[in-house]
Structure formats: C-alpha cells, structure tokens
Amino acid sequence: MSGEEVMIKAEGICDLENTVFVAVGKNVKEGKSVLSWALKSFAGRRICVLHVHQPNHLFSSKDGKLSGAKLKQHMVKACQELDRLRLHKLLNQYLLFISQAGIQGSKVWLEIDNVEKGIIHIIEERKIQWLVMGAAAETHYSKQLSELKSSKAKFVCQHAHMHCHIWFTCSGYLIHTRSMDNALLSRMESLSSPEDKGGIKIRNHVDDGYEDLNILEDPSKPGSKVVKVEIKGDYSRLHSRNKHDVHLHHATSQPLLEEGSFHRKASSVERSRLEHAMMDAENSKQRAFEESVKRWRAEEDAMEAIRMAEVSYKLSKEKEDQRREQEENLAKQKEEIEGLKIQHDLYLKELQKIQEKKLVLESQITESSYAGKELEEKILQAVELLISFRKQRDEMQVERDNAIKEVNRFRKLAQDDADEYCIQNFFSISFSDIIEATQNFDPSSKIGEGKLGSVYKGIIHHIKVAIKMLPDFGSLSDSDFQNKAERLSRVRHPNLVTLMGICSESRSLAYEFLENGNLEDHLACREKSRPLHWHHRIRIAVEICSALIFVHANDPCIGHGNLRPTNVLLDAKFVSKISDFGVHLLISQNENSNYDDLEASIYVDPECIDKGPVTVESDVYSFGVILLRLLTARPASGIVKDVKCALESGNLGSVLDSSAGDWPIDQAELLAYLALRCCEKDPLNRPNMLSEVWPTIEPMRDICTPHSDLNTSSHSSKSQKRIPPHFVCPIFQDVMEDPHIAADGYTYEGDAIKGWLYSGHNTSPMTNLKLDSCDLIPNYALYRAIQEWQQQS
Structure with missing residues (x-):
C-alpha cells in the first residue's frame, strides 16, 4: 500500500465464508448502531469487528524545534502503550456488545494513517466477502438520505474488490448496497475516461x-x-x-x-434478446443463492456434528479418568484394609491382657464397694448437717444484711436530706447569703486570691462551701451568666469540684469545700502540709486524666484552660478534684487571660498564648507540666529541660522527689516520657488523652492503694491491707457499702449512682456513653464479698 509496511492483527477468526465483517470507528455510539443492524440482518452469522486505527503522532519530528535526540525513548514507548490500551479497550466494548446479543464475536484491526486505504487493504488481504459499514455520520441522517455522504464510504464503495458485498447503513437503516454486479458497473464507469466515446x-x-x-x-x-x-x-x-x-x-x-x-x-431483436438474457441472469442468481444457502446449512450441520464428536470425546475421556481414579482409590482401600487387619490382630492381643486385668479389678471393686457404702452413709449424715447449718447461716445473713441496710439508711438519711435540699433549693443564692457566709468579706475568711477572683470559705444553709467571687467585668447579662452556670453545674464527675450554687447579683459561685487544700501546697510543703507519697501522686495523675477525658468528651467539648496545681484540690481522703472548670466561660473574653502571670503562664500551652482560644491540646500541655511536678516537686520553670537532660543521661533518680518515698524507676520513667510528650510545642505531636495517655497510666491504679496514713506520717512503715480495686466505688473512691450494677455494667455505691442519675445525667460516669436504661440491680455477691473482706481485716 504505497510502500507502507502494515500488519493486520486478528483474534478469533476461523471461517471467513460465514463471517460478516462490520467496520467500526472510534465513535462507540455510531459503531454500536452499525453492529445492531448487522446482528438483526445476519442472525446466526458470526460477526467480526473491523477497525482501522490511526496512530497518535504526538512526538512528530515535523516541528523543526523538536529533534529526536531530545525525546526520551521511554516516553515514546509509554505513549504508544497508552494508545494500544485505548485501542483494545474500544474493541473490547464492541465485543462485549456482540456477546450480550448471544453471538460469537471476533476482531481484526490495522494501524495505518489512512482509514479508507486500511479498510481496502484488510478486504484484499483477508478476502472479505461480506462487509457492513456506515454510510454517513448519524447527524446527516434523514428519511430522504439515499446516497453515501462519508468520504470513507465512497472510497471503499469504489475501490473495494468486486467479490466483496457491502451494506452501507446510517442510524440503523440500510442506505446503500454494493453487490458484485453494481460494483462491476461502477468499476467500468471509473475506468472509462470522459474522452472515450466508444463502447x-x-x-x-x-x-x-x-x-x-x-x-x-x-x-x-x-x-x-x-x-x-x-x-x-x-x-x-x-x-x-x-x-x-x-x-x-x-x-x-x-x-x-x-x-x-x-x-x-436490429434494435427490436436485440431488445428481446436482452430481456431474455436478463431473465436468465435473474434465474441464475436465484439458483446460485439457493445453492449457497444449502451449502451454508450443510456446513452448519457439519460443524454441529464436529461439536457433538468433541463432546462425546470429552465424555469418554472423563469416564476413562474416573475409571482410573476409582482403580487408584480401590488400591488404596486394599492397602488400608491390610493395615486395619494388622491393627485388629494387635487389638485382640491387647484385649486379652485387658480381660485378665479386668478380673483383678473386679475383685478390687467388690472390696471397695463395701467401703463405699459405709462412706455414703457418713456423707449423707454430713450433708444433712451441712444443709441445716447453711439454712441457719442464710437466715442469719439475711437478717444481718437487712440490719446493715437499715443502719446505713438511717445513717445517711440526714445527709441525703441535706444534699437533696441543696440540689433542689440551694442553687440560687442571694447576695445577703454571700455577705453572711463570708462575714461581710472578712479577710480571715479568704482562702485564696487570683486574677479570676477571690475565694472565701463560709457556711450557707448549714453546709460548708467555698465561695468564688468573680471579677465584675459586665460583659455577660444575668440571664446569660445563670444559663452558663447551670450548664456547668450539670457536668459532674468524681474528680471535679461540685458547683453547689450561684449568685447572679454578685457574680459569685459556691463550690463544695475541700479541707486538705490544693496540690501546690503539698508539693511545696506550705502551711505545714505534708509531702505526698508516690502512691498518692500516681493516683492523683490518674484521677486528673480521668476528669479531663470526661470534660473533653462532653457535648459540646469544654476545655479547662487554667489547669495547674493550685486548681487541683484534695478532700479528706486525699482524692483529687479539679476546680475552676469552665470559669473562663463566665468571664469577659477580653479579660479572660492569666497569661500575664508568669507563674500561671508556665502551665499554659504556648500556642494558646499566641493564638488565644482554649483547646483540648492546651489541657494536655498543662497536664504534662503537672505530671512533671508530681514526679520532681521542682519549680515549674525549667522543669521540662531538667527532666529531659536527666532522661538523656540515664539518671532520672537525681530529679525525682525523694520525699515521696522510693519511686519504682520503671513507672517513673514511663510517666516522665509521657509528660515530655504532653509538653511538645507542636500540638499535633502531643498524645491523645483517651487513646494514648489513659492506657498508659490507668494500669498504675492498682499500685496506688493507700500506702500510709498521711495524717500521721508519710514515711510510716506501718502497711495497710490492700483494698481490692473492684470493692472501690468509681464515684466516691471508697469501699462500697451498698453496691449496685448500672446499665453500663459497672458497679457503684447505691447513693452515688442514684445521685448521678437524679441530677439529670443519662450517661455512664465511667465511659460517658448514653445508658440504655436507668435501672439499678443490687450486687449481693459483691456485697457479701466486701463484708467477708472487712471481717478478715
């Protein structure tokens, strides 16, 4: 073809005489239209998709500025491979369309620049006899269309070999047919020049x-x-x-x-001869068509016979394979039977030995049966006594349990009444009550002072409280102040200081009073405060972490923003509780800043100082500094650098607080590394409290049982019996007297969990997830276990 070397590629073509070739292009919609017409018109025939692909000359050297030396060979190969993948994807779409119609399809393609010459080349090389192709683009279709519009269709119609019968379609309609006869006339007309006036x-x-x-x-x-x-x-x-x-x-x-x-x-004679000749030609064509139909049917019958022969051959081969497999299985079964016979003989010999031993054992059994009867009689007598003793014990235990419950009920009746009165009627406090409780703000009643206000101790309605007087910046209305304070009062946790009431008139808050001061006093040993043992320090870290996880999981999330040792208070049993939670929400945003206080700013996240808003990561940073202070009791300034140097030199013991006792070095190092991660300057590098910090320090809760009586001496060698962790109420942090199981599966002190539910909470105090129900079930098994443990103690 004009000196070009092209190679035709094909897949699945086996019978050219019974195959209808369909020429398709890159437009899948128009190609499927031509295929649909061919499938309907040639039902039962094999269909072969014919496509001429024009290669993509992306790196043509026609532009003088681009030279072949500048192009990388692998880029050219990659583009060629992408072009081939697109070609095969297009052909596979057409083959899938044919297979969905239940017809076996094949494909033949050629890569050449000129599409019409490529089609002519495939027709001549493959000796194609039946071809269907488009007559024009579907946009040119109309009911009056009767001529070929496409230049490719015209070229193929004129230059295709005469033995090829071509149907030209458009939008599913046959537009033109080129048979061998009109191909001959078309060829003769093209061969005769305009100057030829002959015949x-x-x-x-x-x-x-x-x-x-x-x-x-x-x-x-x-x-x-x-x-x-x-x-x-x-x-x-x-x-x-x-x-x-x-x-x-x-x-x-x-x-x-x-x-x-x-x-x-002679025109009349010739006309009659011509008509006779045309009739004979028509008859000859009809007979030829009938003969071809007969031949096609004979070929189909032959193919069906060949397929049946192949099926019969496959069946016979499968039967032969099955017979051979059965023979092999039979041989294996014979071998197994021989092995079983050998085992059978061995078992018979063992059975004889066992029978001999059986006689000896039977005689021993007879002797032991007499002794067994005597023991049974004694056991029956003992069981009767045991049943009577158990009955008496159960009756006495029920009476004892009822008595203990009555005692506990009367013991806490007064306290319950006071608490209920506090919850229902003590929330709103008048300014006169504040003045009376603080003795007209007597300096002797003041127990603390800071930028967020002064703190006084006092008694309101016979309850000892700590009153925090907030600065009056005038940014919040009384209703906004009361709404935010009420929302904060509903956030309750065993390790958060309980908000007892508010006074909107004086912008004051009344908290529960904790008599053991704050954590800073014990770390610095101020005002005769005794140093904390390492057991209590680790437990305090666990409690602070638990409280932070709880408030961070609240909806909406509320950060503390001012977490430091002076805001960690201790109750009579040295259980830690975080104070000033959410106070920054009740103060003007313009004045809500402790960052100008040098001592307070050490505990504040540097990112929070620069950018302002309180985040969860800010509390993580403050928690890390507090954890370092619990380990070392050193001043907060420079503590991160000191601990990091000690860890790098492998001498952490030099910075640990010796007044806390003998630290377990493994746990201390683990806490030190965790604290340094919390103090990372980049918030993204700090650990998550729930998924990383809590799994690290929560297992240390077991070693944090009270080690000594802090009221006498922190270094006393007098040890106490360890309290089982499951005996301790998660809310009161004390041994339970009336354990109840909640819907979350945890066991709590009855009064504690009831107070939690009655205060409006419907979530678990441990997981902060919503409870399925508010039902409580008494845990009698745990109650008896606690009573027995207390008796042994």
Whole structure:
C-alpha cells in the first residue's frame, strides 16, 4: 500500500465464508448502531469487528524545534502503550456488545494513517466477502438520505474488490448496497475516461459458456448507452460463486456511427434478446443463492456434528479418568484394609491382657464397694448437717444484711436530706447569703486570691462551701451568666469540684469545700502540709486524666484552660478534684487571660498564648507540666529541660522527689516520657488523652492503694491491707457499702449512682456513653464479698 509496511492483527477468526465483517470507528455510539443492524440482518452469522486505527503522532519530528535526540525513548514507548490500551479497550466494548446479543464475536484491526486505504487493504488481504459499514455520520441522517455522504464510504464503495458485498447503513437503516454486479458497473464507469466515446465490452465466463455484454455510447446524445448482449453456452451448471474476468475494449466514435443504421434495424431483436438474457441472469442468481444457502446449512450441520464428536470425546475421556481414579482409590482401600487387619490382630492381643486385668479389678471393686457404702452413709449424715447449718447461716445473713441496710439508711438519711435540699433549693443564692457566709468579706475568711477572683470559705444553709467571687467585668447579662452556670453545674464527675450554687447579683459561685487544700501546697510543703507519697501522686495523675477525658468528651467539648496545681484540690481522703472548670466561660473574653502571670503562664500551652482560644491540646500541655511536678516537686520553670537532660543521661533518680518515698524507676520513667510528650510545642505531636495517655497510666491504679496514713506520717512503715480495686466505688473512691450494677455494667455505691442519675445525667460516669436504661440491680455477691473482706481485716 504505497510502500507502507502494515500488519493486520486478528483474534478469533476461523471461517471467513460465514463471517460478516462490520467496520467500526472510534465513535462507540455510531459503531454500536452499525453492529445492531448487522446482528438483526445476519442472525446466526458470526460477526467480526473491523477497525482501522490511526496512530497518535504526538512526538512528530515535523516541528523543526523538536529533534529526536531530545525525546526520551521511554516516553515514546509509554505513549504508544497508552494508545494500544485505548485501542483494545474500544474493541473490547464492541465485543462485549456482540456477546450480550448471544453471538460469537471476533476482531481484526490495522494501524495505518489512512482509514479508507486500511479498510481496502484488510478486504484484499483477508478476502472479505461480506462487509457492513456506515454510510454517513448519524447527524446527516434523514428519511430522504439515499446516497453515501462519508468520504470513507465512497472510497471503499469504489475501490473495494468486486467479490466483496457491502451494506452501507446510517442510524440503523440500510442506505446503500454494493453487490458484485453494481460494483462491476461502477468499476467500468471509473475506468472509462470522459474522452472515450466508444463502447465497453464485458465478457463473463461461466464454466463452459460465456456471455458478451457490449455497452455502446451514442456520440450524438451524451450519457445515452446502447447495450448489446450476446449469450452463449449452457447455464445449467452455474455455480454459487462466479469468477468474473472483465475485458474492456474501447472503440472510436466513427465506426459506431457507420454501423448506427444497422443497429437501429436490429434494435427490436436485440431488445428481446436482452430481456431474455436478463431473465436468465435473474434465474441464475436465484439458483446460485439457493445453492449457497444449502451449502451454508450443510456446513452448519457439519460443524454441529464436529461439536457433538468433541463432546462425546470429552465424555469418554472423563469416564476413562474416573475409571482410573476409582482403580487408584480401590488400591488404596486394599492397602488400608491390610493395615486395619494388622491393627485388629494387635487389638485382640491387647484385649486379652485387658480381660485378665479386668478380673483383678473386679475383685478390687467388690472390696471397695463395701467401703463405699459405709462412706455414703457418713456423707449423707454430713450433708444433712451441712444443709441445716447453711439454712441457719442464710437466715442469719439475711437478717444481718437487712440490719446493715437499715443502719446505713438511717445513717445517711440526714445527709441525703441535706444534699437533696441543696440540689433542689440551694442553687440560687442571694447576695445577703454571700455577705453572711463570708462575714461581710472578712479577710480571715479568704482562702485564696487570683486574677479570676477571690475565694472565701463560709457556711450557707448549714453546709460548708467555698465561695468564688468573680471579677465584675459586665460583659455577660444575668440571664446569660445563670444559663452558663447551670450548664456547668450539670457536668459532674468524681474528680471535679461540685458547683453547689450561684449568685447572679454578685457574680459569685459556691463550690463544695475541700479541707486538705490544693496540690501546690503539698508539693511545696506550705502551711505545714505534708509531702505526698508516690502512691498518692500516681493516683492523683490518674484521677486528673480521668476528669479531663470526661470534660473533653462532653457535648459540646469544654476545655479547662487554667489547669495547674493550685486548681487541683484534695478532700479528706486525699482524692483529687479539679476546680475552676469552665470559669473562663463566665468571664469577659477580653479579660479572660492569666497569661500575664508568669507563674500561671508556665502551665499554659504556648500556642494558646499566641493564638488565644482554649483547646483540648492546651489541657494536655498543662497536664504534662503537672505530671512533671508530681514526679520532681521542682519549680515549674525549667522543669521540662531538667527532666529531659536527666532522661538523656540515664539518671532520672537525681530529679525525682525523694520525699515521696522510693519511686519504682520503671513507672517513673514511663510517666516522665509521657509528660515530655504532653509538653511538645507542636500540638499535633502531643498524645491523645483517651487513646494514648489513659492506657498508659490507668494500669498504675492498682499500685496506688493507700500506702500510709498521711495524717500521721508519710514515711510510716506501718502497711495497710490492700483494698481490692473492684470493692472501690468509681464515684466516691471508697469501699462500697451498698453496691449496685448500672446499665453500663459497672458497679457503684447505691447513693452515688442514684445521685448521678437524679441530677439529670443519662450517661455512664465511667465511659460517658448514653445508658440504655436507668435501672439499678443490687450486687449481693459483691456485697457479701466486701463484708467477708472487712471481717478478715
């Protein structure tokens, strides 16, 4: 083809005579339209998709600025491979469309720049006899369309080999058909030049006979033709396929004019011969078509017979394989039977030995049966006594449990009444009550002072409270102040200081009073405060972590923003509770800043100082500094650097607080590394309290049982019996007297969990998840275990 070397590629073509080729392009919609027409018109025939692919010349060297040396070879290969993948993806779409119609499909393709020449090349190389292709783009379709619009279709119609029958379609309709006869006429017209005014003679050889067809042109009437047909030979042996040899002879116009009179005389005879010849030709075509149909049916029957033979061969082969497999299995079974026979003989010998031993054992059993009867009689007597003793014990234990419950009920009746009164009627406090409780703000009643206000101790309604007087910045209205304070009062946790009431008039808050001061006093040993043992320090770290996780999980999330040792208070049993939680919400945003206080700013996240808003990561940073202070009791300034240097030198013991006792070095190092991670300057590098900090320090809770009586001496060697962790109420942090199981699966002190639920909470105090129900079940088994443990203690 014009010196180009092209290679036709095909898959799945086996029978060219029974295969209809369908030429498709890159437009899948139009290609499927042509395929649909072919599938409907040639039902039962094999379909082969014919496609001519134009390669993508992305790296053409026509541009003088681009030279082949500058292009990388792997880029060219990558583009070529991408082009091939797109080609195969397009062909696979057409094959999938054919397979969905239940027809076996195949494909043939060629890569060449000229599409129409590629189609002609495939027709000639593959000897294609049946071809369907588009006549025009679907946008050109109309009911009056009867001619070929596409230049490719016109080119193929004119230049395709005469043995190829072509159907041209558009939008699912047949537009034009090119058979072998009109292909011959089209070829003759293309071969005759405009200057030729003579005739064309066509000779068609059919086996033993032939026919002569003379087409003459009258020079006096341009475009008019005189046809002369001479039929010779016998057409009875016309085959299904004719081989046409066309001989074209051109004559000059002058001899035809001389013979014009002769032809006019014989026109009537020639017309009758021509009609007779055309009728014979039509009959021959019909007979040829019938013969081809018979041949196609015979070929289909032959193919069906071949398929049946293949199926029979496969079945016989499968039966042979099954027979061979059965023989192998039979041989294996024989071997197994032989092995079983050998084992059977061995078992018989062992059975004889066992029977001999059986006789000996039977005699021993007879002797032991007499002794067993005697023991049974004694056991029955002992069981009767045990049953009577257990009955008496259960009755006494029930009486004892009822008595203890009554005692506990009367013991806490007064306290419950006071608490209930406090919850229901003590929330709103008048300013006169504040003045009376603080003795007109007597300096002797002041127990603390800071930028967020002064703290006084006092008694309101017979309850000892700590009153925090907030600075009056005037940014919040009374209603906003009261709403935010009420929201804070509903956030309750065993390790958060309980908000007892508020006074909107004086912007004051009343908290529960904790008599053991704050954590800073014990770490610095101020005002005769005794140093804390390392057991209590680790437990305090666990409690602070638990409280922070709880408030961070609150919806909406509330950060503390001012967490430091002075805001960690201790109750009578040295249980830690965080104070000033949410106070920053009740103060003007313009004045809500402790960062100008040098001592307070050490505990504040540097990011929070620069950017302002309180975040969860800010509390993580403050927690890390407090954890370092619990370990070392050193001043907060420079503590991060000191601990980091000690860890790098492997001498952490040099910075640990010796007044806390003998620290377990493994746990101390673990806490030190955790604290340094919390103090990272980048908030993204700090650990998550719930998923990282809590799993690290929570297992240390077991070693944090009270080690000594802090009221006497922190270094006392007098040890106490360890309290089982499951005996301690998660809320009161004390041994339970009336344990109840809640819907979250945890066991709490009855009064504690009831107070939690009655205060409006519907979430678990331990997991902060919503409870399925508010039902409580007494845990009698745990109650008896606690009573027995207390008796043993």
